[in-house]
Amino acid sequence: MRIAVDAMGGDHAPHELVKGAVQAASDLDGVEIILVGDRARVDAELSRYVCVNGRITIEHAAQVIEMHEPPAAAVRCKPDASVVVAGELVRSSAADAMVALGHTGAAMVVAAMRLGRIEGISRPTIASPLPGRNGHMVLLDAGATVDCEPHNLVQFAVMGAIYAERILGVPAPRVGLFSIGEESTKGNDLVKATFPLLRAAGLHFVGNVDGKDIFRGAADVIVCDGFVGNAILKVAEGVGEMILDAIPDAATRGALAKRLDYSEYGGAPLLGVRGVCIIGHGRSRAKAVANAIRVAKVAVEQGMVRHIHDALSTRGLCAQAH
């Protein structure tokens, strides 16, 4: 299996990307990693490691999309950008999956253009890990689709449940609809219209869950629109940061920081596209990179894309129905 990694994406590229790839290559059996980026710079980093066993290769890409660039325009104007070349490798079947940690918007545009959407999916979604009391949960959408219709949320729920079950190994994942109260009458218009659809979607639907419930482990998969999902993730990070900074004891602070650290959980898959695309924080370090590559491997092995396609067809939840 070959996984293309955008080696130039994020705040610590290519150093941490290469380091993470080397770690993944040594940890994961049967994975060949293609580092996509400036050959000279990536090679300089790679040469620091004595033993990569020929399982890491470099694919040259002359351009880089910077964090501040508007995604669609940048992808159009920079056909030789590392993230674009990584997507092209998957499109042409030269790679089985892509990992892009850095410019999420650019990675989404590349995935949409190069991989295309799974038949029947109207909007893609980012399934983000969210730390909870008992391990982590899956939150989606984490920001791919900010304005949603009820049928988008239903598709997110189905995709999230498949991801949780097949890739994270959660049996019969409990799906919760994020709202501002548990009662089915609580919520905004979107949530109220989505509730009955989710109940009929053939999932293990546990009803509405609110911002306190989710951190108590009320659901394995939490569904919301991309605006709310991104808000939840950033508020959780912001509050965590504020509280950690106020803890005087360094050891306690360190232990808690580790528990809340996203890099412990790996990257977030972009679901709904015809290929495996794992995205993540621009500030990812080697550990998060290695985790993202591991997630990509499992998603390919488990046939995640096919399962999503089948689940939507079976349930009659394809976009054409709407």
Next chain:
Amino acid sequence: MRIAVDAMGGDHAPHELVKGAVQAASDLDGVEIILVGDRARVDAELSRYVCVNGRITIEHAAQVIEMHEPPAAAVRCKPDASVVVAGELVRSSAADAMVALGHTGAAMVVAAMRLGRIEGISRPTIASPLPGRNGHMVLLDAGATVDCEPHNLVQFAVMGAIYAERILGVPAPRVGLFSIGEESTKGNDLVKATFPLLRAAGLHFVGNVDGKDIFRGAADVIVCDGFVGNAILKVAEGVGEMILDAIPDAATRGALAKRLDYSEYGGAPLLGVRGVCIIGHGRSRAKAVANAIRVAKVAVEQGMVRHIHDALSTRGLCAQAH
């Protein structure tokens, strides 16, 4: 000045309500408190305090609205409920303000029906305190109006700025529009449509603020729709709870819990109605009750309702304009 307090609202009524009222009566000059509720039960609590100086009276109300009751129906069916009687005291000018900690929905219905909306206000809003790094900020809407139009958010911003300046004493409060990124192009349709209106609203508008920015003190007043606002508050509480529970040292845990505790900040005003109505957590204890009464006092003294009316008229932001 007379402040009507629903003595039967919340999880610890009437015990903590009476205790908080006694504390407020002793702390605040010129305030007479009317405890509204079952006379026998309230009197039994009140008789435990030797010296209330005649500044606390009881107004009998035979009924109580329970937390699980649907607000509109409960207010209609229970005309003698404590929260309804408290609202009636304000409507008839027998009291200058009402404090209702418990059933937020019922308090809102009472305020809307008994006090009415300020001329030009299309939707009321709850301005909630939110703990931050450097003291607390004001978040609105905290859940009064879950589905909003851009002009609702602009009215919330104006009301929040007046509340922060006049009642909390923040000079020229910085107003931020909650979004999922700082750039003016980030956000959902609602946020994008609201941004230019806020820029033109004659406020100290600092642009978009995200879930991490707000806890770093990027704004004094944070504006969003009631669904997102309520989500932010509950996520912040949920994350705080989760982290606190994981801190082994009891002293550290206690100090942080105090800092995150809502009761330190007082109640949340319902803004946009023709009278002062302070609402709050159903689990409020005496300290939160006393704080809420203090907020009510300042709001009356400062002529909050008149300032909101004037500010909207001056800016031409009344609902008729839309």
